[in-house]
Amino acid sequence: MSEDDFLKQLALATIADNRARQAGSNVDFGIDDFPPIPEFLRRPWTKKEKERHKAQVELDKDRTANPGKYIKMPPMRVDPRRVEQAATRRAMPTKGKKDKKAKLIHPSTEAIKDATRHLKNGEKRKALYSIARENGLDPLKWDHLNVGQVSMNLSNVLRSRYYKMQEIKVDGVKVP
Numbered sequence: 001m002s003e004d005d006f007l008k009q010l011a012l013a014t015i016a017d018n019r020a021r022q023a024g025s026n027v028d029f030g031i032d033d034f035p036p037i038p039e040f041l042r043r044p045w046t047k048k049e050k051e052r053h054k055a056q057v058e059l060d061k062d063r064t065a066n067p068g069k070y071i072k073m074p075p076m077r078v079d080p081r082r083v084e085q086a087a088t089r090r091a092m093p094t095k096g097k098k099d100k101k102a103k104l105i106h107p108s109t110e111a112i113k114d115a116t117r118h119l120k121n122g123e124k125r126k127a128l129y130s131i132a133r134e135n136g137l138d139p140l141k142w143d144h145l146n147v148g149q150v151s152m153n154l155s156n157v158l159r160s161r162y163y164k165m166q167e168i169k170v171d172g173v174k175v176p
Helices: 003-022 048-063 081-090 106-116 121-134 149-161
Strands: none
Touching: 081 149, 106 121, 106 149
């Protein structure tokens, strides 16, 4: 292809693309609609560019062949302060009937239940709010919920803090 032919094709493709855009057409004249770049406009690659391209091609091949080699999950963080507690918790007898498999209750949830077990409705809500304030939470965001939901949310937040190794207090007593 000569230089004149290339420039004519490029001009025609550009004009068609501009007219389509002015007319409000959604047709996209992509890179395939333009003529190929002729040899006289191509610059030869330098040695450094060739090496970089070759290394990139090899890396891409390796990534497609071994995707797990480049995408790794972070290692699980073991909390040394919790290892001993976890061992004793596993050894603890579970609550409930002997013939049924009972669930092991998280220490923060158990502390909340023990602190509010004997209370009913309004008193229970006040006790839950005081536990929330004691741990630096704003309980007013749970004002629209019923008492059971407040208890559940507070338990979830405190459990999250427990796993983040933050101190939790229920009625002035630190949860182990």
